[in-house]
Amino acid sequence: MKKDPLQLTQTVLAIGFMAGLVAIFFWVPTEAFQGVSQRIVYLHAPSAWVAYLAFGVVLVCSVAYLKTSESRWDWVAHASAKVGVLFTATTLITGAMWGKPIWGAFWAWDPRLTLTLVLFLIYLGYLAFRANAGDENRGARIGAVIGIAGFMVVPLVHFSVDWWRGQHPSRTVVRPEASAALPQEMLIVLLGMFAVFTLLYLVLLALGVRVLKLEDEVMELEATFLENAVITPHITG
């Protein structure tokens, strides 16, 4: 039996993820101010990175699809949007879980949070449209337009949610942004998780593309079958 390269990648991914979890729970030192809840950052930050990466891929592939009309670009864009929505949800959920003990609330109207939520809504709209597009080709073309518009509006939404609050910053907790101050273990695990999540994204993307491609083939087969069924009617008597 032929070895599927995707299967090998999945094995690597599974090992990497397990190692990452072990490191997060047992190896990394506990952050002094936030305690154990800070450990969720190792899942939260990579999720956010993958979400933005995925939507960036939607943009690039949408442009490529409109330029070339080759279905494979649309498959990648569509699959990437699905994975992106999944990881945006993970980002929002892990963020809320961290926010409750640290900010005292599951949700704060922090500009970055708000932007992520708006992106979530935009790409949910993308997926909802794709599910209801009716005609496949039209759906792919219009989906590409939504994919481009969704990403182009990001900087504008960023400024508008940032300015909306004016001079009342809602964020008071300093985030561990200065990587120089991070203990080495933290940095290693964080970078490791970024790598693992990127790999996870690629695997999910590949699987998603495969599903869309198969769906396309099934539809073509059905269409051929129906054509033949009409051409050779069943005659009795």
Added chain:
Amino acid sequence: MRTILALAAKDLRGESRAKQIAPVMVVFALTLVFLLTFALPPGALRAPVPLPKAGAISAREITGLLLWTSIFFAAVIGFGRSAAADREGSAGDGLLLAPVDPAALYAGKLIGNLAFLLATELVAIPLFMLFANIAPGSLLPGILPVMLVASLGMAAVGTLFGAATQYAEARSLMLPLLAFPLSLPVILGASKLTSTLLIENRFGSEARWFILMAVFDVVFLTLGAVTFEFVIEE
């Protein structure tokens, strides 16, 4: 340019006969405006604002959002209607066959939609000020540029996605679902500018929203003009 104007004239003429878009938009906006201003305590928008306690929000601060969400919802209904009219009357098919640049089709449609929206605002905003007890002087003339810049952005998004959702299932749901998050910068911008005008009688440093909204308008007008052909193609 003549093509664009002819296309816009087609929409406006159709509307002047059928009257099925602008009146509905106006009535819908009014219903929302009435409901939302009704919810405010009497005189909440007229009284001098006491210095708010930390965290408190004065009614004036949310006035802009009340007004512009109402207008936005009315706008989406109108844009959906105007796109549906092309599909139902098969005018869209005819236009596709005509040797016209898709960008011109987009521009023509956009001008029609913009006209409907501005007409709606010209009725809804004065009535909003009447219901909410806002003196005309406190919003005029500053609200006029806000109307123009915000409406252009809303129409740019609504015209593109109005046409885009026409052949989808559940199209009346799809248009607001897509248009709302994408239009967020203009809704927030118009709201902030209107509230600031009401509170301070000038835009002050919030005038930066004009730049943001103008950039939004340019981005979506360009996107619409470039991608409209993919949206309407059979």
